[in-house]
Amino acid sequence: MASSPARPPRTQLLSSEIDQLFEHYLNLLHQYDTLRSSLSSLQASIQQNIARANFDAQRGVRYGQDCYDQRMQAARRCCVTRDPEGAALFAVEAVGAVGEGEGRSAASEGVHEENAEGRKSEIPADGDGVKGEVDADETKEGEKPEEEAEKSAKKPKDPIRMFGILTPQALRLAQGGAIKMVEDVVPKLVSIDAEMKEVEIKIRRARKHRAKAEALEKTTVGERSEEGIAA
C-alpha cells in the first residue's frame, strides 16, 4: 500500500491512516485467532473430562440436564463497560469474590474486629473494664447473625453441588477448565470482536473519504488541463 510521492497530502494522509487502522486490525485478528485456539483446546478438555466423569459414574448416572438445579443462581456474572474509544469491554467476575457485597462485609468485619480490640485495649484496670468488655461482646453477637445472613444471601453455592456432594475428580477438572474459559477467554474474545467492529467502521469511513478526495483531485486536475488547453 505504498503511496506515490506525487499524491496530494489529503489522500496521502488518508492512505496512511487506513494503513495504521489495518495494522491495528490485523493485530486484533491475531489476538482473536490465538484466543480462538485456546477456546477450542479448553472446550475439548472440558468435554473430555465430562465424558470421563460420565464413563466412571455409577450405572445409570449421567452428569447432564437431569441433575440441573431448577433454582440455580448465577455464580459468575458479566460486566459491560466502554473503553475511551467507545468499544464495549466485557468482563466476567465471580459473585462474592470481587463483588461489592463481600468486599463490604469483609471490610466491615475488619472494622468490627478493630473496634473490639480497641475497646479491649482501652479497658482501664478498674471495675468499669469488665462492663466495657461485656458491651463489646454484646455488640459483636448482635451483628453476627446479620453478617452471616448477608453472606449466605450474597454468595451462591458452588454449582458442582447440583451433581452431588462426592463428585468425581474429572468433573472438578471440567469445572476448572470451564471457569478459565468463562472468566478469561470468552470476555476477551467478545471484547476483541467488538473492537474489530469499531475498527471496521473506521476503515470503511476512511476509505470513503479517500475515494471522495481522489474524485475531487481528478476533477480539479481535469479542470486545470482544460483551462491549459483553452489558454
Add this chain to the structure above:
Amino acid sequence: MAAPASAYKDRQFLAVIGDEDSVTGLLLAGIGHVTQPPDSQKNFLVVDSKTDNAAIEEAFERFTTERKDIGILLINQHIAERIRHRVDTYTAAFPALLEIPSKDHPYDPEKDSVLRRVRRLFGE
C-alpha cells in the same frame, strides 16, 4: 455511534444455547441462572437431535431481543448453522454473540462470522 449506558448496564448474565455437554460445562462454571417464579426463565437451552429449529430460533430471539439482562450469548457453532440466517442478520452490540465449538463439531473457521466479516473487508 456508541450505545448509551442504559443499553448495557443491566446486562449481567451469560446465556447459552448448546448441546448437553457444552451447557453442563458452562453451568459448572456458574453461569446458570433461573429467575424467580412464576416466570422461572432459564438462561440456557439444551439442544438435542429432537429439538426443532423453531425452538432454537425462539430461544435466540428471547435471549437477544426480549431479555435485557443478557450480556453475552454463547451458541454452539453447529447449532448456529441451523439458524444461520438469524445469526448472520444479528447486528446488535448487546448481547454479544459468540459461536463456540462442541464435542462432535470442532471449530470451523469457514463458518466463523468474524472471519467472514474479515474476508468481506479485505475483499472489497
